[in-house]
Amino acid sequence: MKILVCISSVPDTTTKIVFTPDGTQLNKQGVQFVINPYDEWYALVRALELKEAKGSGTVTLIHAGPAENDAIIRKGLAIGADDAVRIDFDPADSYAVAEQIAAYANGKGYDLILVGKETIDTNSSLVGGMIAEFMQLPFVSLASKLDVNGTTATLETDIDGGTAVVEASLPAVVSCQKGMAEARIPNMRGIMAARTKPLTVVPAANASALTSAVKYTPSEGRKAVKMIDASNMDELVSLLHNEAKVI
Amino acid sequence: MSVLVFTEAGNGKIRKNSLEAVNYAANIAKTISGSVVAVIDGETDAALLAELGKAGANKVITVAGDAISNGDAAAWASAIEQIAKAENCSVVVFSHDLMGKAIAPRVAVKLKAGCVSGATGIPVAEGGKLLVEKAAYSGKASAVFAISSEKKVITLLPNSFQVQLGSGTAEVAAFNADFSSVKGSVTVKERKTRTAATAPLPEAELVVSAGRGMKAPENWGIVEDLANSLGATTACSRPVADMHWRPHHEHVGQTGVAIRPNLYIAIGISGAIQHLAGVNGSKTIVVINTDKEAPFFKSADYGVVGDAFDVVPRLTEAIKKFKAAQH
Numbered sequence: 001m002k003i004l005v006c007i008s009s010v011p012d013t014t015t016k017i018v019f020t021p022d023g024t025q026l027n028k029q030g031v032q033f034v035i036n037p038y039d040e041w042y043a044l045v046r047a048l049e050l051k052e053a054k055g056s057g058t059v060t061l062i063h064a065g066p067a068e069n070d071a072i073i074r075k076g077l078a079i080g081a082d083d084a085v086r087i088d089f090d091p092a093d094s095y096a097v098a099e100q101i102a103a104y105a106n107g108k109g110y111d112l113i114l115v116g117k118e119t120i121d122t123n124s125s126l127v128g129g130m131i132a133e134f135m136q137l138p139f140v141s142l143a144s145k146l147d148v149n150g151t152t153a154t155l156e157t158d159i160d161g162g163t164a165v166v167e168a169s170l171p172a173v174v175s176c177q178k179g180m181a182e183a184r185i186p187n188m189r190g191i192m193a194a195r196t197k198p199l200t201v202v203p204a205a206n207a208s209a210l211t212s213a214v215k216y217t218p219s220e221g222r223k224a225v226k227m228i229d230a231s232n233m234d235e236l237v238s239l240l241h242n243e244a245k246v247i
Numbered sequence: 248m249s250v251l252v253f254t255e256a257g258n259g260k261i262r263k264n265s266l267e268a269v270n271y272a273a274n275i276a277k278t279i280s281g282s283v284v285a286v287i288d289g290e291t292d293a294a295l296l297a298e299l300g301k302a303g304a305n306k307v308i309t310v311a312g313d314a315i316s317n318g319d320a321a322a323w324a325s326a327i328e329q330i331a332k333a334e335n336c337s338v339v340v341f342s343h344d345l346m347g348k349a350i351a352p353r354v355a356v357k358l359k360a361g362c363v364s365g366a367t368g369i370p371v372a373e374g375g376k377l378l379v380e381k382a383a384y385s386g387k388a389s390a391v392f393a394i395s396s397e398k399k400v401i402t403l404l405p406n407s408f409q410v411q412l413g414s415g416t417a418e419v420a421a422f423n424a425d426f427s428s429v430k431g432s433v434t435v436k437e438r439k440t441r442t443a444a445t446a447p448l449p450e451a452e453l454v455v456s457a458g459r460g461m462k463a464p465e466n467w468g469i470v471e472d473l474a475n476s477l478g479a480t481t482a483c484s485r486p487v488a489d490m491h492w493r494p495h496h497e498h499v500g501q502t503g504v505a506i507r508p509n510l511y512i513a514i515g516i517s518g519a520i521q522h523l524a525g526v527n528g529s530k531t532i533v534v535i536n537t538d539k540e541a542p543f544f545k546s547a548d549y550g551v552v553g554d555a556f557d558v559v560p561r562l563t564e565a566i567k568k569f570k571a572a573q574h
Binding site for chain 1 (some may be wrong): 257282300324350353357365382383384385388391392399412433437438502518527530532549550552553557568
């Protein structure tokens with residue numbers, strides 16, 4: 001079984017977000033970049049578990065981005081992926097990233113293409129569905145379980161007010177979320193092995209960004225908190241009704 | 248040029264997310280001087296369709312088919328592409344919910360349309376572009392994105408606007424979609440729905456959430472009493488879900504469900520940055536914690552320092568008294 005795991009580079013979850021003076025992009029100074037948590041914790045680890053359970057197959061990482069992102073790709077290799085591909089490209093928007101990845105993956109015989117449920121920078125949740133459409137494959141979004149039997153994947157996915165068990169014919173694209181696997185920390189052997197695993201850089205195909213960031217604005221903090229005495233819950237209720245107007 | 252909007256019904260009514268999306272589409276239609284076409288499953292009770300007119304749709308198109316009623320995103324995307332072309336729609340709107348996330352990316356590729364997902368503001372037209380505001384970095388920032396393609400897809404973050412219903416009416420027409428190009432299959436084998444008296448978390452306007460400060464799962468009674476007194480939905484922090492004190496679907500935060508209710512009451516939750524990332528879009532936040540140094544107080548509108556086992560029942564009583572006085 002051949003599995004392709006798409007990984008994105010995002011600021012670490014604890015980063016204080018600061019933008020460049022013109023507001024069009026993140027100020028990357030001093031920012032620690034990591035693999036998007038949903039891509040790493042769920043998509044990549046579940047791919048490794050499926051390969052281990054079967055005792056055969058390959059797990060390939062794919063990333064669309066510049067050379068400075070090789071560090072996060074090496075971390076994915078240290079966690080256990082067999083090899084990696086970096087499409088040398090400025091990931092301008094979801095459409096362009098999906099088009100690039102689809103162009104690379106087409107005809108290479110991947111049984112599963114896994115993505116995280118969203119990236120934690122733009123929270124867009126678009127690339128997986130777009131890859132599926134570019135490649136004319138089934139897409140299961142927000143899967144919390146994934147098993148493979150022959151050419152069929154059985155998944156659990158969210159539906160309104162509950163979950164559904166669904167089957168998808170392979171090859172398929174799946175967006176992965178909590179529940180699918182437990183995060184793995186790379187061990188020393190993995191880190192050593194990652195240095196020599198193949199990381200292939202491929203040139204970008206023709207792809208067009210259809211959206212662009214015009215301006216980012218940091219969220220305004222809330223006004224100073226109003227402390228209410230624990231013995232005076234009537235006051236809290238009154239504030240929620242008259243001031244906040246939420247009840 | 249028209250605006251197409253995807254809508255759904257459930258539990259005998261048009262879903263709130265869908266009404267928000269129709270309102271939103273009507274605002275875009277005003278911006279581009281167009282009309283609003285709402286699309287809905289042909290199995291929907293015809294009596295409900297008038298609601299879409301009240302929300303701002305000029306026309307309602309029903310589309311029938313087994314794959315449509317089963318919620319197959321590929322079939323829906325194909326139908327929406329066909330309807331968008333037939334109705335000359337330049338913008339397609341979805342709610343940024345489960346179905347929207349499954350269908351919108353496919354429609355964007357089919358129409359070669361730029362897509363902004365999770366929009367929080369009404370788009371502004373600039374030349375042929377639409378400028379759309381959305382939340383970014385898990386609520387730590389807002390961003391304006393320009394969509395420069397001729398066709399545009401936008402998904403609206405639920406609970407961004409209050410639903411407004413007017414007196415408008417919409418003509419209803421059925422559309423015969425051709426599904427012959429839909430490839431691959433996703434089949435639903437089983438649906439496990441939870442029976443709940445309150446709104447599902449992503450749609451809930453009032454949420455009562457609790458964390459490790461509750462000390463043990465058997466102590467959740469006072470949290471549920473408070474939620475019941477408000478008609479609120481219950482939620483929890485990640486450690487509580489990981490320890491199986493509460494079901495995983497209640498976990499709100501960066502890796503759980505991201506929510507933006509009108510009121511979020513956090514009990515015994517310290518306020519780790521990953522938790523805040525999932526709730527900081529809430530309009531009003533109340534924090535109840537024994538530790539006056541809990542970081543969550545810095546992100547709260549109202550704070551109460553005190554023992555949950557003492558404060559929460561008292562708040563419940565105060566709310567009951569308030570509700571009784573209202574009637």
